[in-house]
Amino acid sequence: MAASIVDAVTESLAPYPGARVLEVRLRVGVLSALDEESLQFCWQLSTEDSPLQGSRLTVKSLPIVMHCAVCAADRELPGVQSLSCPVCGAPATDLRQGRELDIDSIEIEEAEVPQ
Amino acid sequence: MTTRIVELRRGILKKNDELAAGLRATYAAAGVLVLNLVSSPGTGKTAFLERTLRELKARGQRVAALVGDLETDNDARRLAASGAPVRQINTHGICHLDAEMIGRHIDGWEGVTLPNLDFLFIENVGNLVCPSSYDLGEAIRVALLSVTEGEDKPLKYPTLFNSADAAVITKIDIAEPCGFDRDLALKNINAIRPGIQIFETSSKSGAGMETWLAWLEQERAARKA
Numbered sequence A: 001m002a003a004s005i006v007d008a009v010t011e012s013l014a015p016y017p018g019a020r021v022l023e024v025r026l027r028v029g030v031l032s033a034l035d036e037e038s039l040q041f042c043w044q045l046s047t048e049d050s051p052l053q054g055s056r057l058t059v060k061s062l063p064i065v066m067h068c069a070v071c072a073a074d075r076e077l078p079g080v081q082s083l084s085c086p087v088c089g090a091p092a093t094d095l096r097q098g099r100e101l102d103i104d105s106i107e108i109e110e111a112e113v114p115q
Numbered sequence B: 001m002t003t004r005i006v007e008l009r010r011g012i013l014k015k016n017d018e019l020a021a022g023l024r025a026t027y028a029a030a031g032v033l034v035l036n037l038v039s040s041p042g043t044g045k046t047a048f049l050e051r052t053l054r055e056l057k058a059r060g061q062r063v064a065a066l067v068g069d070l071e072t073d074n075d076a077r078r079l080a081a082s083g084a085p086v087r088q089i090n091t092h093g094i095c096h097l098d099a100e101m102i103g104r105h106i107d108g109w110e111g112v113t114l115p116n117l118d119f120l121f122i123e124n125v126g127n128l129v130c131p132s133s134y135d136l137g138e139a140i141r142v143a144l145l146s147v148t149e150g151e152d153k154p155l156k157y158p159t160l161f162n163s164a165d166a167a168v169i170t171k172i173d174i175a176e177p178c179g180f181d182r183d184l185a186l187k188n189i190n191a192i193r194p195g196i197q198i199f200e201t202s203s204k205s206g207a208g209m210e211t212w213l214a215w216l217e218q219e220r221a222a223r224k225a
Helices: A002-012 A036-047 B014-030 B045-058 B074-080 B099-106 B158-162 B182-192 B209-224
Strands: A020-029 A056-062 A065-068 A073-076 A095-097 A101-110 B002-011 B033-038 B063-069 B086-090 B119-123 B140-146 B166-170 B197-200
Touching: A002 A020, A002 A036, A002 A101, A002 B002, A002 B014, A036 A056, B002 B014, B014 B033, B014 B099, B033 B045, B033 B209, B045 B063, B045 B074, B045 B119, B045 B166, B045 B209, B063 B074, B063 B099, B074 B086, B086 B099, B158 B182, B166 B182, B182 B197, B197 B209
Parallel strands: A020 A056, B033 B119, B033 B140, B063 B086, B063 B119, B140 B166, B166 B197
Antiparallel strands: A020 A101, A065 A073, A065 A095, A101 B002
16 A cells, blocks of 8 residues: 555656655545554655655545435444444445545655756 | 645555456456455355355356465365366465456466356455455455354454445354354444345355355346346
8 A cells, every 4th residue: 555655656746856755645534444553654664765755644534424315414424333324323325435545635845956 | 945735636546446447347348247255364265155156157157266365376276176267366465456466367367268257256365454445346345254253343344344245144054153143243244334235154054055146146137237
């Protein structure tokens, strides 16, 4: 997973030759299989000798949002242990958020352009 | 020095997702139903798959399997006893299969072409975490849980059970000595994936296999129509 992030970010640096990455920001649903602790643990090693070396990794966690057909509304769930509407108890069969595994943005420092 | 924010807004696993979408289109064009079997090590995926392959074959279905493990071809040899074509994928340390590995092992699979198959089963690496993130282009993802593992597995690993299309409880022939609480297991699976199709099977006695096999045939027919 860390390698996929490093590859994707490195690819996105094509328009910014020589740039160094300061921060990588992820958006991760609570139902995705990404464990932030293990990712942070291997981040330094995974980014070594890449433009991401020394960068910070921040992970924004997104709760599950279901669409409840009974309430005709989107409902945020308090956890991942019971996938049902917190208001009326209808089963959560239509999930609108919670499975994301995305790179949201990166902060980069561009290389000095010789004048 | 100037710093700047670059919006990427892309999936971490975009490359895998694109490859999987290509595979899905290939499977559909070939008319083969592809299933991805996921569970922890020791649930009995291989015994369950061996019996499934053997019985589907006896019913006149054309079946094949890809099987993933970190090392060894032991599982492929066990599955080959069913008489179906089987190919081993060794991931050499990687804890899941990905779409690239699947594509690479379908290409150049001696004696097997997708249009000549009715079902292709993919036995994933035994792991309840990472395989749930990697789409293999499958039509149906099956999560397996054995009666020896504890009824709260679905609550402990909600990601995997929530991403599954069907759940199979294995080893039901030893449910009683294990003190397996069936109602609790069904309740927990339903809490994580409401309305999911659940099968209760024994690869040893054959209990529950008929319902499972009939469902597979029905799913294939429904998708072809």
